[in-house]
Amino acid sequence: MKNFKMFTLITLITSASAFAGGFTPFSELDTDNSGSLSMQEAAADSALAQKFEQLDTNKDGQLSEAEYNAG
Numbered sequence: 001m002k003n004f005k006m007f008t009l010i011t012l013i014t015s016a017s018a019f020a021g022g023f024t025p026f027s028e029l030d031t032d033n034s035g036s037l038s039m040q041e042a043a044a045d046s047a048l049a050q051k052f053e054q055l056d057t058n059k060d061g062q063l064s065e066a067e068y069n070a071g
C-alpha cells in the first residue's frame with residue numbers, strides 16, 4: 001500500500017493598498033520645499049492625511065521624508 005503525500009498550496013493574498021507607494025510623491029506635497037510636510041500639505045493626499053498622526057512618530061506636527069517613507 002502506497003501512501004501519497006498531499007501538498008497544500010497556500011496562496012497568500014495581500015492587499016496592495018496596505019503597502020507604501022500609493023501616496024502622492026513627497027516632493028509634490030512639500031510645496032514650500034521645507035523638507036517636511038505640514039498637516040496642510042499632507043491634506044492634498046487624503047490617504048496620507050488619514051495616516052498623518054500615525055506616521056508622525058515624533059509628534060512634531062510635521063512629516064519628515066523618513067516618516068513619510070515609513071508609510
Ligand SMILES: [Ca+2]
Nearest residue numbers: 056060062063
Ligand atoms: Ca514628525
